[in-house]
Amino acid sequence: MKKRSEARLVSEVLKNPxxxxxxxVKEFADVVSKDPPSQLPPDRGVRYEIDLVAGTKxxxxxxxxxxxxxxxxxxxxxxxxxKAGMVRESKSPHSTPTxxxxxxxxxxxxxHAYNKLNNVTVPIQTPIPRKDVLLSNMAGCNLYSxxxxxxxxxxxxxxxxxxxxxxxxxxxxxxxxxxxxPQDLSNAPATFNRLATQLFRPLRAYAQTYFDxxxxxxxxxDGKTAMEVHxxxxxxxxxxxxxxKLYANINKCVFASPEIKVLGGFVSNVGVRADPEKVxxxxxxxxxxxxxxxxxxxxxxxxxHKYSSEYTGLVRPLSDLLKKxxxxxxxxxxxxxxxxxxxxxxxAPVLALPDETKxxxxxxxxxxxxxxxxxxxxAERNYPVHDKELLAMKxxxxxxxxxxxxxxxxxxxxxxxxxxxxxxxxxxxQRMARWLSFFTEPDYELAHITRVTTDLYDRIRMAYRNDESxxxxxxxxxxxxxxxxxxxSPRQRSRLHRYEWQDGLLYYWVEPHEPPRVVVPNDEDxxxxxxxxxxxxxxxxxxxxEKTFLSVSQAFWWTHMYKWVARYVKxxxxxxxxxxxxxxxxxxxxxxxxxxxxxxxSLDFVLGIPADxxxxxxxxVFVCRLSKMVHLAPxxxxxxxxxxxxxxxxxxFRHHGLPETFVSDRDPRFTxxxxxxxFQLLGTRLHMSTADHPQTDGQTERVNRVLxxxxxxxxxxxxxxxxxxxxxxxxxxxxxxxxxTGFTPFYLNGMRHPRVPLTLRxxxxxxxxxxxxxxxxxxxxxxxxxxxxxxxxxxxxxxxxLNVINRxxxxxxxxx
Numbered sequence: 001m002k003k004r005s006e007a008r009l010v011s012e013v014l015k016n017p018x019x020x021x022x023x024x025v026k027e028f029a030d031v032v033s034k035d036p037p038s039q040l041p042p043d044r045g046v047r048y049e050i051d052l053v054a055g056t057k058x059x060x061x062x063x064x065x066x067x068x069x070x071x072x073x074x075x076x077x078x079x080x081x082x083k084a085g086m087v088r089e090s091k092s093p094h095s096t097p098t099x100x101x102x103x104x105x106x107x108x109x110x111x112h113a114y115n116k117l118n119n120v121t122v123p124i125q126t127p128i129p130r131k132d133v134l135l136s137n138m139a140g141c142n143l144y145s146x147x148x149x150x151x152x153x154x155x156x157x158x159x160x161x162x163x164x165x166x167x168x169x170x171x172x173x174x175x176x177x178x179x180x181x182p183q184d185l186s187n188a189p190a191t192f193n194r195l196a197t198q199l200f201r202p203l204r205a206y207a208q209t210y211f212d213x214x215x216x217x218x219x220x221x222d223g224k225t226a227m228e229v230h231x232x233x234x235x236x237x238x239x240x241x242x243x244x245k246l247y248a249n250i251n252k253c254v255f256a257s258p259e260i261k262v263l264g265g266f267v268s269n270v271g272v273r274a275d276p277e278k279v280x281x282x283x284x285x286x287x288x289x290x291x292x293x294x295x296x297x298x299x300x301x302x303x304x305h306k307y308s309s310e311y312t313g314l315v316r317p318l319s320d321l322l323k324k325x326x327x328x329x330x331x332x333x334x335x336x337x338x339x340x341x342x343x344x345x346x347x348a349p350v351l352a353l354p355d356e357t358k359x360x361x362x363x364x365x366x367x368x369x370x371x372x373x374x375x376x377x378x379a380e381r382n383y384p385v386h387d388k389e390l391l392a393m394k395x396x397x398x399x400x401x402x403x404x405x406x407x408x409x410x411x412x413x414x415x416x417x418x419x420x421x422x423x424x425x426x427x428x429x430q431r432m433a434r435w436l437s438f439f440t441e442p443d444y445e446l447a448h449i450t451r452v453t454t455d456l457y458d459r460i461r462m463a464y465r466n467d468e469s470x471x472x473x474x475x476x477x478x479x480x481x482x483x484x485x486x487x488x489s490p491r492q493r494s495r496l497h498r499y500e501w502q503d504g505l506l507y508y509w510v511e512p513h514e515p516p517r518v519v520v521p522n523d524e525d526x527x528x529x530x531x532x533x534x535x536x537x538x539x540x541x542x543x544x545x546e547k548t549f550l551s552v553s554q555a556f557w558w559t560h561m562y563k564w565v566a567r568y569v570k571x572x573x574x575x576x577x578x579x580x581x582x583x584x585x586x587x588x589x590x591x592x593x594x595x596x597x598x599x600x601x602s603l604d605f606v607l608g609i610p611a612d613x614x615x616x617x618x619x620x621v622f623v624c625r626l627s628k629m630v631h632l633a634p635x636x637x638x639x640x641x642x643x644x645x646x647x648x649x650x651x652x653f654r655h656h657g658l659p660e661t662f663v664s665d666r667d668p669r670f671t672x673x674x675x676x677x678x679f680q681l682l683g684t685r686l687h688m689s690t691a692d693h694p695q696t697d698g699q700t701e702r703v704n705r706v707l708x709x710x711x712x713x714x715x716x717x718x719x720x721x722x723x724x725x726x727x728x729x730x731x732x733x734x735x736x737x738x739x740x741t742g743f744t745p746f747y748l749n750g751m752r753h754p755r756v757p758l759t760l761r762x763x764x765x766x767x768x769x770x771x772x773x774x775x776x777x778x779x780x781x782x783x784x785x786x787x788x789x790x791x792x793x794x795x796x797x798x799x800x801x802l803n804v805i806n807r808x809x810x811x812x813x814x815x816x
Contacts, residue, residue, distance in 0.1 A: 010253040020227055021234075021255045028238040032147070036247030038084040041155045041180065044244055046195040048181035048188065050162040051122040059116040063097040063169040070100040071171045073108045078176055086154055090177035092167035111184060112168050118186040126190035129210050131263050133402075135272060137208060139353035141217040142226040142269050144260040145234055147241075148252035152192055152212035155246060156181040199244055206233045214248075215262060230256055264303065271352040274307045274345070283342045287335065291328055294321060301341055305373055307348035312370035314340050319375075332613070336718045343718075347573060352525065354403050359462070360410040362400060362444075366392035372399070387432065389414060394435045409443045413458070456758075459526055460518065461504045467521035470506065477501035508557045517557035530556055531568045533758045538725060540756075541732025542579075542713030543706075545569045550737040555758060578712035593626065597749050598656035600625045602663040603644070603674075606704050607637055609711075612723040619711075619726070620644055622652050623703050625663065628738040629745035630703060631655075632730045634723040641673030648674075649681050706733065 010032055013019045025032060066074075081087045096117065100108040138144070149155070158166065158179055166178040166185075181188055189211060196209035208215045216237055218230035234255065241248065254260055259268040266273050282301050288294040298318065305311040317337040320326065354360075366388040369376055374395060376388075383391065393412060397404065404410055464470050473492055476483045478501060485493060500507045500516060507516035520526055534540055534552045543551075549565040558564075569575065594600040602625055607618035616634035623630050633647040664671060710729050715722045734745040735754060746754050 010250050010255050013255055024231055024234060028242065031238050031241050032248045032250050032253055034250050036150050040085040041157060042245055043157055044195060046191065046198060047157050047159045048191050049159045050165050053120045053122060056120040058093045060095045061097055061113060061116055063171060066099055066171045073100055074098055074110060074170050075172055077110055078170065086180045087176045087178055090164065090167045090175045092164035092177055094165055094167045095175060096168045098168050098170050112182060114184050117165060121186050124187050124190050126194045128193060134208050134210060135267060136354055138217045138267055139355055141219045143218050143230040143256050143258065144267065145216040145256060146254045146260050147214040147248040149212040150247045150249045153183050153188055154180045156191060156195055199240055203236055207237050210263065227256060271350040273350045274304050274348040278304060279345050279348060282345055287338065291322055294318060304345050306351065308344040310344060312373050312375055314344065316369060340718055359408055360403060361413065362396050362410065363413045364392040364396040371395045390432060390435060394438050397438050412444050456529065457505065460520060463521040463523045463526055464506065470521050473499060474501065474506055510557060517555060520556050520558040527558065527564055531565060535569060535572065538714045538728040539731050541710040541729060542572065542575050543710065543732065543736050547736040554753060574713050579709045597627045598624045598659055600661045601659040604704060606707055609722060610719055612720055614723065616723050620647055621704060621707065622648065627745045627748035628741060629749055630730060630733050632726050634726060641670040642677040645674045645677035645681060648678060
């Protein structure tokens with residue numbers, strides 16, 4: 001939701017003397033420079049050593065001819081290194097050829113073909129920094145810097161006895177040997193990492209090294225701002241570099257930036273986001289033509305798999321193509337999986353970094369084919385459900401062990417109730433007993449999830465503790481008679497009658513006659529997740545700002561919620577990509593407002609949609625002209641009146657019966673065939689006496705436009721599956737407040753709101769429509785409707801429907 005900041009290159013900082021980093025960069029201009037000195041490095045206690053496998057003889061490979069341009073580049077390179085004292089002419093019995101490869105910037109990079117030497121070199125096992133540990137240490141920081149060391153490998157001396165082993169030949173007939181560690185040796189990365197770790201180990205709390213990169217990260221503390229702390233950290237790092245004659249490339253260094261690029265991603269105080277260039281490369285990849293092409297693409301996509309929550313399921317059809325003895329047959333399911341992975345990575349979220357200062361909770365669940373991003377083995381897929389769920393818990397504890405051990409007690413959430421007693425069972429299979437050994441060390445509590453969204457409400461309960469203003473209010477409400485009014489702010493005291501505490505949730509009464517809403521704490525992640533469910537879910541339909549706000553406000557409340565919704569919808573990438581800009585349309589004819597739901601309906605078509613698997617290229621749309629409820633059916637572009645009649649019986653008649661009139665702009669012959677077939681299907685000789693209207697009204701056209709926008713949004717990842725998503729699109733339209741009535745079509749038809757995953761929770765408060773209070777509440781919502789005829793008709797309809805409901809309640813009371 002926040003605008004991403006540009007990286008602060010040091011070369012740009014030097015252009016602004018008022019920049020807080022400017023004095024530090026000028027002071028250490030000898031360390032951070034465009035042209036660092038090229039000279040033999042000092043002995044820092046770490047030298048490159050080559051220990052050969054016993055029995056090794058000479059490592060010799062003949063030099064092959066190269067183009068004249070490469071020969072010139074090689075000669076210039078070695079002349080410069082000889083002048084700096086890094087190489088010397090050699091008489092070694094060993095010889096390795098030299099050649100060039102092109103860099104992305106168009107320049108040449110020298111490569112030594114040390115294949116034979118590397119094959120007989122004893123490997124060293126210096127630990128390489130783990131990416132996940134490095135990123136976790138950056139959690140909670142506000143400012144970041146990156147220093148890129150110049151010619152890092154040439155900063156380490158060779159062990160004197162091993163210098164002859166480094167001898168390299170050139171096309172011009174020279175044989176050189178290195179006095180410093182050259183590139184392309186197998187143990188060079190580990191040796192350089194050992195040097196960097198040794199030099200910067202005292203600063204590891206805020207400076208981490210990854211080969212030739214140094215990452216500095218800081219947060220505010222001890223009464224100092226984040227910038228003040230960060231400048232102090234940078235100074236200590238630069239002092240170590242100056243003392244050891246290490247130099248950084250000024251054109252690649254970034255200082256005091258709110259976001260930096262780290263190991264293929266971008267890190268900020270919000271979390272880690274995917275590199276847009278890598279996402280773009282995945283999206284631009286053409287359809288694979290062979291297993292080799294598919295392996296290449298999956299190698300790139302797998303690198304970003306953690307940014308897609310459904311990656312394991314999406315990639316299954318593609319993985320099956322790579323199995324042993326599998327024939328290459330690229331079918332529809334493979335293309336859909338290919339497109340879906342691209343779409344999921346295009347909408348990659350920002351992944352939060354673990355905050356060790358806050359309590360952890362683990363939510364685990366197993367599917368039939370995977371646990372998280374880990375695909376199940378063939379034997380594991382045959383486990384019973386109980387064992388799969390326990391395996392998921394074991395996998396989660398192993399995966400997050402480093403964060404869970406030694407921390408405060410944490411909660412494990414599972415939707416399999418029997419696991420709560422699994423550790424106490426006296427009779428356990430050997431496999432389960434082995435797994436349960438992982439559960440003995442951590443301090444945890446096992447909780448059962450009864451619904452999909454329980455985790456969301458548990459997160460809300462936990463987040464109250466971190467919201468200072470709400471924590472005080474919650475404390476007051478829980479204290480009861482012992483509560484003291486001075487705990488509350490004047491604003492809270494004035495609104496205290498609106499708050500209520502029940503089942504661990506804080507409720508707020510927006511209006512006395514409406515059900516209370518759950519108060520959402522000041523937690524951006526929680527608000528984002530709620531809006532994502534209310535807007536992005538298929539059953540929500542990517543609807544506009546007003547409808548999304550009304551959907552969220554049925555269950556939740558927080559300050560400035562409308563601004564949050566407006567900003568979220570405005571920045572929705574899917575909506576911006578698939579929805580056309582608004583345009584003016586010609587005035588349409590207004591028709592009389594019906595007196596009841598489905599007393600009058602409209603029939604229309606949306607055609608020109610890409611064909612699905614069944615050859616459907618359009619949608620038949622039935623609309624109730626009072627409630628605006630829609631029923632949708634996929635059809636081919638050659639649909640006839642007879643076919644439309646059969647779809648009407650299946651989708652409308654069995655739920656609502658016959659309308660008195662219907663509005664359509666179709667050909668009269670189509671309409672006649674529709675009614676003739678309809679009455680044949682109903683088995684009656686009666687005929688419809690009410691005249692049809694061979695015209696259309698603006699509301700039907702509007703429904704069609706909203707339908708097309710919603711369908712494009714919901715099916716953006718897999719456009720050819722639109723007919724399979726039609727039921728959830730229909731639900732989304734019927735569950736959205738309509739501007740011409742002020743209510744959702746579901747509500748006007750049944751006087752109730754259907755439950756959706758976002759509103760499922762235990763212990764919710766509800767209100768029963770009864771008497772004058774309900775009339776007052778509903779008519780207050782209808783009073784602003786235009787035109788007046790619509791307002792009066794909806795008022796009359798609600799009044800009649802409420803009388804029926806009240807009589808029903810009275811009848812039920814007499815039988816109790």
